Amino acid sequence: MSRQPLTASQRIPAIAKPFVSERAAKTLDIVEKFVYEECIPADPIYAQQTGRTIEERFSAHPQVMEDLKVKARKLGLFNMFLPKNHFTEGAGFSNLEYGLMAECLGKSTTASEATNCAAPDTGNMEVFAKYGTQEQKDKWLKPLLAGEIRSAFLMTEPQVASSDARNIELSMTQDGDYWVLNGQKWWSSGTGDPRCQVYITMGKSDPHNPDPYFQQSVILVAADTPGITIHRMLSVFGYDDAPHGHGHVSFDNVRVHKSNMVLGPGRGFEIIQGRLGPGRIHHAMRSIGAAEKGLEYMIARINDPRKKPFGKQLSEHGVMLDRLARLRIEIDAARLVVLDAAMKIDNSDAKGAKKEIAQAKIFVPEVLLKTLDWAIQAHGGGGVCQDTPLPSMYAHGRTMAIVDGPSEVHALQLGRNENKRAQECRDKLAAQSAKTEQLLKEYGLEKVDRLQLNRKSESRSRL
Numbered sequence: 001m002s003r004q005p006l007t008a009s010q011r012i013p014a015i016a017k018p019f020v021s022e023r024a025a026k027t028l029d030i031v032e033k034f035v036y037e038e039c040i041p042a043d044p045i046y047a048q049q050t051g052r053t054i055e056e057r058f059s060a061h062p063q064v065m066e067d068l069k070v071k072a073r074k075l076g077l078f079n080m081f082l083p084k085n086h087f088t089e090g091a092g093f094s095n096l097e098y099g100l101m102a103e104c105l106g107k108s109t110t111a112s113e114a115t116n117c118a119a120p121d122t123g124n125m126e127v128f129a130k131y132g133t134q135e136q137k138d139k140w141l142k143p144l145l146a147g148e149i150r151s152a153f154l155m156t157e158p159q160v161a162s163s164d165a166r167n168i169e170l171s172m173t174q175d176g177d178y179w180v181l182n183g184q185k186w187w188s189s190g191t192g193d194p195r196c197q198v199y200i201t202m203g204k205s206d207p208h209n210p211d212p213y214f215q216q217s218v219i220l221v222a223a224d225t226p227g228i229t230i231h232r233m234l235s236v237f238g239y240d241d242a243p244h245g246h247g248h249v250s251f252d253n254v255r256v257h258k259s260n261m262v263l264g265p266g267r268g269f270e271i272i273q274g275r276l277g278p279g280r281i282h283h284a285m286r287s288i289g290a291a292e293k294g295l296e297y298m299i300a301r302i303n304d305p306r307k308k309p310f311g312k313q314l315s316e317h318g319v320m321l322d323r324l325a326r327l328r329i330e331i332d333a334a335r336l337v338v339l340d341a342a343m344k345i346d347n348s349d350a351k352g353a354k355k356e357i358a359q360a361k362i363f364v365p366e367v368l369l370k371t372l373d374w375a376i377q378a379h380g381g382g383g384v385c386q387d388t389p390l391p392s393m394y395a396h397g398r399t400m401a402i403v404d405g406p407s408e409v410h411a412l413q414l415g416r417n418e419n420k421r422a423q424e425c426r427d428k429l430a431a432q433s434a435k436t437e438q439l440l441k442e443y444g445l446e447k448v449d450r451l452q453l454n455r456k457s458e459s460r461s462r463l
Contacts, residue, residue: 008032008104013332016096016339019346024097030075031115032104038071039108043389046110050242057242058192058233068114069147077115079145081122081282085346087129089145095278095342099285103335106289109389116147120189123279124151124200127218131263131271136220140198152190152223154201154249155272157183163409165272166212170203170251172219179205179219179261181227181254185247187403192233192245197223199249202272205265216268220260227254237395278350280404284338284360287400290393291331291371297388298375299324314378323374334360334367355417358410365400365407372397 009025020028042064049062072078080098082090093101098117105111112118121144128141143149160167170183181203190196198220205217221228229252233245262271301307302314302324314320341360344353372394376383383390401407440447 008100012100013336013339015336016100016343019094019096019343020100021097024093024100027076027080027093028097028100028104031077031080031101034072034075034077034115035104035108035111038068039111039114042068043109054233054240057240058245059194060243061195062243065110065113068110069116072115078147079116079125081117081278082126082129083278083346086349087126089125089129089141095281095345096339099281099339099342102282102285103289103292106286107293112286116145119279119282120153121151122282123275124153124198126278127200127262127271127275130274131267133259135259136262140220143197148195149197150190150193150195150244152188152196152199152247153275154185154188154191154199154221156185156187158186158248159184163406165202165216165269168202168204168216170201171207172203172205172217174205174258175255177258178255179258181219181221181251181256184250186234186249188247188249189241190244191223191230191247191249192241193243196244199223199228200262201251202268205268209266213269214266217265218262218268218271219256220262221251221254221256225254225256227252236399239392239395274350276350276404278345280357280361281338281341281345281350281353283400283404284334284341284364287364287368287397288331288335288338290397291327291334291368294368294371294375294390294393295324295327295331297390298327298371298378301375301378320378327371327374330367331371334364337363355414358414361405361410362407362414365397368397368400369394 008028008031009020012020012025012028045064046062049064050060051057076091078091079089080091080093080101083095083098084090084092085094102112102117105115105117125141125144128137128144132141140149140151144151155165155168156162157167157169160169162168170181170185173180173182181201183203185201188199191199199222200218201221202216202218204215206215209215229250230247231250232248233240233242234248235241236246302320305313307314309317337356338360341353341356344356350357372390376390376394379388379390382388385391437447
């Protein structure tokens with residue numbers, strides 16, 4: 001007889017449980033039920049309703065998504081991502097509480113959008129809520145919170161190393177009451193969706209400023225502004241991610257009124273740091289769910305009674321059980337890293353949780369990819385074709401080590417900060433050694449190596 005599975009609230013790690021409200025725990029179970037019973041079964045329907053041709057796929061508005069949104073609203077599952085201690089516009093949960101919910105959302109391709117918790121809208125809504133004027137909020141944030149429109153975040157550029165945002169080249173030149181934008185962007189996620197109505201765009205407004213961190217600005221660009229061309233959509237290991245996609249976009253003398261500037265000229269770095277911190281942790285939260293889903297597929301496959309390589313089910317081969325054990329440990333460890341970062345953000349902000357966010361950003365994609373790789377391997381040829389979601393999950397999981405700053409950048413900064421403790425560590429060890437010398441004198445002892453022999457070879461006369 002199969003055992004009754006624990007609910008999501010019953011699986012909350014003990015270290016996090018005291019920080020999860022009763023309301024959040026109940027909502028977590030509703031989220032899990034909604035994802036398992038509504039969203040995951042609807043994922044293939046969404047894919048079919050998206051269409052086949054390029055034109056169809058990037059003009060599609062699948063009805064099943066709108067139906068899921070209606071169900072999510074009735075269940076009170078909308079905008080859970082906006083943390084209550086930083087924003088008033090959300091559903092009233094903490095980052096930690098949402099982190100547990102986002103894990104459930106990460107198991108489905110439709111769940112995040114169905115609950116209005118999908119990237120890039122989540123980060124963009126945080127920008128509007130945190131930095132926007134009332135006019136900007138009324139025009140863009142309200143319909144975003146209502147799930148009526150979508151948005152895009154345009155920062156990365158094809159001709160520069162965008163992992164260092166100081167390299168951003170899209171020019172922003174002031175002309176009276178307008179800013180004129182010229183340049184190009186790519187990996188502009190969301191630009192393929194016809195519902196995308198606003199681009200949060202980063203450009204260089206003051207290239208001669210002696211401080212390179214005050215040369216950039218962020219401005220809001222309506223998607224239908226003249227001079228914008230979406231040249232192509234970029235694939236992710238062959239997947240087009242329609243209808244939202246990832247656009248390669250150019251700006252040719254695009255005129256944007258100065259009232260669309262966010263915070264003011266030269267505040268770009270401040271804004272993107274405020275945006276990307278929570279976004280990184282949201283990706284990590286969903287990735288834990290994807291890893292759990294991959295593990296579920298692996299367990300199901302190695303216990304399929306129809307598949308018996310070498311006369312045994314795969315679960316009877318020791319290597320598979322060893323892999324299950326290791327993945328269980330690593331996924332649970334990754335979850336704790338993510339929740340620790342979420343709690344740190346709750347107690348301060350994204351800047352105060354920089355170290356913890358970096359740890360999650362580096363570690364979680366590694367665990368996700370390892371899990372999916374072993375799940376694919378367990379499926380054999382079936383693991384690399386369209387018969388399971390594993391290949392698509394792997395392709396998108398692989399991008400997690402690149403998006404919102406490559407893992408190497410976070411590791412470099414994390415390593416530098418850790419290395420700042422060099423003198424502290426040296427001083428601590430020296431102080432301990434000095435204390436040992438003092439104690440040796442107090443107890444009348446000499447420092448002796450217990451393994452010291454001082455054995456000398458004796459010379460022997462030759463016969």
